[in-house]
Each structure stands twice: as C-alpha cells, then as structure tokens.
Amino acid sequence: MNMLIYLIPIALFMGGVGLAAFLWSLGNGQYDDLQGAAWRVLADDESDPPKS
Numbered sequence: 001m002n003m004l005i006y007l008i009p010i011a012l013f014m015g016g017v018g019l020a021a022f023l024w025s026l027g028n029g030q031y032d033d034l035q036g037a038a039w040r041v042l043a044d045d046e047s048d049p050p051k052s
Helices: 004-027 034-042
Strands: none
Touching: none
16 A cells, blocks of 8 residues: 555656657647658659669
8 A cells, every 4th residue: 555655656757758748749740641651651762763
C-alpha cells in the first residue's frame, strides 16, 4: 500500500509526458498529410538517373 504513494505520481508524470509529446506532434504538423507518405512509397521516382 505504501508503494502507491510513489507509483501514482510516477504514472501521472508519465501520462503527462505522453500527452505533451502528442500535443507537440500535433503542433508541428505530424498528422497533416496522412495520405502523402503512403502514395510516395508507391510512386516511381524517375528523376534519379540509372546507375550502371
């Protein structure tokens, strides 16, 4: 029972860190273009010259 005194603040701190990281990623536009990365994988990039 005494361990809850330490574990509850640690859990709240870790949850706060995760929430802060999520809000930081939202602010920096990490979720703005969800479809673009998927299409860039499938697209052929013809701008690179073939290496021989």
